[in-house]
């Protein structure tokens with residue numbers, strides 16, 4: 001065990017949140033010494049490199065939430081950063097469509113949330129929808145979001161990692177954090193002494209927070225996102241097409257997305273996972289995590305805040321490709337069933353369940369004291385919001401005179 005030289009900040013996690021915070025800290029004060037630790041051999045190995053790559057506009061979230069405050073701003077900040085670093089961002093816009101007139105009420109709710117959140121959207125007729133995206137189908141009305149766009153998540157994380165490294169941040173890979181005490185971060189091989197710890201460990205953020213006496217009311221419920229690519233000609237469609245979500249749950253439903261390279265992709269599912277990095281088969285199996293999730297799921301299933309049984313009943317069948325395809329065809333009927341031969345990379349959401357309130361947490365949660373700050377429940381759209389989240393956190397550190 002070696003002891004490393006002391007730093008101002010140790011950030012745990014080289015996902016988009018950890019790197020965006022490093023970027024904000026070093027931009028405000030270039031003389032800070034900042035160390036980022038990640039257990040993997042590269043940045044963005046988990047959610048930040050495995051998502052849909054959509055820069056959300058910010059209209060889904062209830063106006064009092066942090067998500068509402070930070071997504072519209074995050075969309076702009078990330079876009080500006082990517083433009084500056086010449087990373088392509090494709091301005092596809094997005095349409096949200098309904099498959100039954102009972103869902104129109106939710107479209108109106110989303111439009112009123114957009115207005116409250118200062119996000120530009122409009123309700124459009126079937127005729128206007130066919131002009132914007134002729135392949136999408138709706139029932140009477142749809143919602144049009146012009147500021148939704150898409151970028152390649154791998155390209156984004158690599159660019160962010162390179163930017164922070166060139167500004168003087170040290171990123172150490174293969175450093176799994178085992179224990180955090182006030183001013184010390186212990187990995188398997190080293191001890192890092194620091195002024196302040198920032199925990200941006202994604203699927204393990206709750207575990208690290210609990211070592212610092214935060215987040216004891218949460219348990220991680222991993223939800224798996226599967227994708228399929230459609231082998232259709234370039235230009236097959238030009239917009240992102242989403243269904244109306246069930247606003248009682250934090251998931252958006254299987255959508256038809258266009259990647260930054262113009263490929264058509266369907267997904268992601270929100271299938272309950274049984275351990276945190278349960279990507280495929282028995283990969284990364286952990287008996288302890290399996291036992292934890294088996295204890296937590298019954299509490300979720302009996303929660304009065306979500307229609308959890310319906311969610312579970314709808315999600316598990318999506319392991320079958322034809323079920324996912326037929327859901328996507330409700331949004332875009334001309335998607336050929338035979339076109340889906342290639343799976344996308346599986347992503348897993350770091351979704352927290354509050355055991356005291358018996359509900360899934362819907363918002364970002366940030367807790368901390370003078371020794372540490374914990375980024376909990378960094379679920380979608382935290383990728384979009386990352387740079388605004390970072391500004392918010394660093395301003396708070398300044399106000400608390402940690403910085």
Ligand SMILES: Cc1cc2nc3c(=O)[nH]c(=O)nc-3n(C[C@H](O)[C@H](O)[C@H](O)COP(=O)(O)OP(=O)(O)OC[C@H]3O[C@@H](n4cnc5c(N)ncnc54)[C@H](O)[C@@H]3O)c2cc1C
Nearest residue numbers: 013015016017039048051052054177202225347379382384
């Ligand atoms: C399927 C899916 C689709 C999504 N689509 C979108 C989208 O289109 N738009 C959007 O805005 N958001 C989307 N999201 C959400 C977005 O991807 C996440 O909110 C965001 O990537 C979270 O970033 P993070 O840095 O908190 O977590 P992560 O990217 O998971 O990073 C955490 C890092 O911590 C490291 N780590 C964990 N434990 C330790 C430890 N003990 N020691 C050292 N390192 C550790 C991990 O290796 C990892 O690199 C999606 C998420 C999923 C799963």
